[in-house]
Amino acid sequence: MVFVTATDAECVTPPSGESTWQIVRWSRSRGLVRRTGVYRLANLLMYFTALRRMHSRARRERPDVLHLQGYYVPILFWLTVRLLRRYVRTVVLTSHNAFLRSDPARGGRLARWGVRHLIADADVVVTHASNDVEQMRSSGLGVPRRFKLIPLGWHPVMPADREGARLALGMRKDDFVVLLLGFIRSDKGLDLVADAAAALDPDVRRMVKIVVAGEDQGGLAPFLERVRKHGLQGGVDVRAGYQTLAEMSRFLVAADVAVLAHRQASGSGVLRMAMAAGTPVIAAQLEAFDDVQRAKSGWVFAPGDSQQLRKALERAIATPDHERRAMGLSGFMFADQRYRWDRIAAEYRDAYLLGMAREKCASPS
Numbered sequence: 001m002v003f004v005t006a007t008d009a010e011c012v013t014p015p016s017g018e019s020t021w022q023i024v025r026w027s028r029s030r031g032l033v034r035r036t037g038v039y040r041l042a043n044l045l046m047y048f049t050a051l052r053r054m055h056s057r058a059r060r061e062r063p064d065v066l067h068l069q070g071y072y073v074p075i076l077f078w079l080t081v082r083l084l085r086r087y088v089r090t091v092v093l094t095s096h097n098a099f100l101r102s103d104p105a106r107g108g109r110l111a112r113w114g115v116r117h118l119i120a121d122a123d124v125v126v127t128h129a130s131n132d133v134e135q136m137r138s139s140g141l142g143v144p145r146r147f148k149l150i151p152l153g154w155h156p157v158m159p160a161d162r163e164g165a166r167l168a169l170g171m172r173k174d175d176f177v178v179l180l181l182g183f184i185r186s187d188k189g190l191d192l193v194a195d196a197a198a199a200l201d202p203d204v205r206r207m208v209k210i211v212v213a214g215e216d217q218g219g220l221a222p223f224l225e226r227v228r229k230h231g232l233q234g235g236v237d238v239r240a241g242y243q244t245l246a247e248m249s250r251f252l253v254a255a256d257v258a259v260l261a262h263r264q265a266s267g268s269g270v271l272r273m274a275m276a277a278g279t280p281v282i283a284a285q286l287e288a289f290d291d292v293q294r295a296k297s298g299w300v301f302a303p304g305d306s307q308q309l310r311k312a313l314e315r316a317i318a319t320p321d322h323e324r325r326a327m328g329l330s331g332f333m334f335a336d337q338r339y340r341w342d343r344i345a346a347e348y349r350d351a352y353l354l355g356m357a358r359e360k361c362a363s364p365s
Contacts, residue, residue: 044076047073047076051080054084055084058084058088062088063087064089064090065091065092065352065355066085067352068080068081068092068093068094068122070094070095071093071114071118074110074111074113074115075113075114077114078114078117078121081121085121089356090124090355090356091122091355092124092126093124094125095127096128096266096267097267098132098139098141099136099141099264100115100139115141116142119141119142119144124148124351125146126149128266128267129149129266129267129286130149131287132266133147148350148354150344150347151267151338152269153339153340154336154340155273155276156276157252157277158245160250160254162254165253172209175208176207176209176256176257177211178197178210178256178257178259179254179255180211180213180258180259180261181243181252181258182270184216184217184219184240186218187219187263187264188260188263189261189284189304190219190222190226192304193210193259194227194230195226195310196307196310197230197310197313200310200313204314204317205232205235206235207317208317209237211237212239213243213247214243215243216240220238220240224238248273249273249277252274253277256321257280257281257298257316258270258271258280258282259281259282259309260282261282261309262286264303265284265286265289266288268289272339274328274331275295275297275332276335278328278329280297280299280324280327281297281298281299282299282316283299283300283301284300284301285300285301286303291334291335292331295334297330297331299312
């Protein structure tokens with residue numbers, strides 16, 4: 001979350017003296033604080049402390065733009081807008097998702113109320129997929145007064161040696177590694193992956209190693225139940241918990257294919273990371289994942305269809321390794337050309353100016 005000052009119609013810069021106005025550094029500790037859930041309380045206290053500082057600076061410096069990123073805790077972000085709105089000229093919200101998350105903290109009745117009011121209060125809502133506004137409407141979240149489509153930016157990965165990464169992660173040389181990376185939620189289709197793997201020919205199934213890495217947000221238990229039902233325990237490796245950038249990079253470099261089996265999506269940081277790592281992708285045929293087909297960097301299947309996912313897995317496994325690597329390289333080159341941050345920053349500058357267009361000569365109240 002940042003404040004921005006627009007110096008003229010061609011130049012948008014952060015306030016003098018600071019390059020960003022980061023309101024809160026969320027607790028990402030792996031220790032006792034995170035395991036016990038105390039980090040949620042710690043984050044709340046950090047947020048309110050930072051919000052108090054931000055309110056003081058906004059009242060003093062009167063920035064032009066308040067830019068909110070997503071709705072991690074919708075009611076808090078709505079409160080932030082209510083407190084700071086009078087000191088800024090425009091509010092820009094990057095929604096990141098056109099629907100509510102499936103986990104209780106961000107998918108309940110209060111969360112829905114918060115998101116609806118955030119979208120209604122924002123002067124410009126930034127979306128990542130061409131059908132996001134329609135998804136917002138159909139999800140009951142309302143319709144932005146103005147919106148701008150800006151794709152997710154380039155997401156770098158840290159360099160890692162493929163053979164070394166596989167060895168460090170305990171993967172055998174002949175394993176075909178299928179990676180599911182990121183938050184483990186029920187809307188990400190992990191059950192479809194288990195069903196698809198179970199339907200593979202037994203000889204093929206023995207080659208497949210499904211690696212699930214990320215923080216559980218309610219999707220792990222149903223997935224593991226599906227794994228037990230199909231007798232897949234020997235072919236599944238779960239690394240539940242917060243993953244650092246270095247660890248996510250190692251998983252991506254080690255994987256033969258990354259799978260995005262989402263039932264709904266607005267965009268995917270994991271897709272951008274897979275493209276940066278040169279890892280081919282199997283993705284649900286959603287507009288948020290159109291890049292997989294445009295870049296010729298993987299395979300797609302009908303959302304929610306485990307049999308089509310099985311066929312996509314079979315095609316990926318049958319594709320020679322050098323061809324899969326060429327597909328991954330195609331994804332890298334595609335994303336590198338289109339999603340560099342200088343281009344994304346220019347798009348956001350236009351979003352800021354769009355938000356201020358009606359009040360260009362006005363001052364905050």
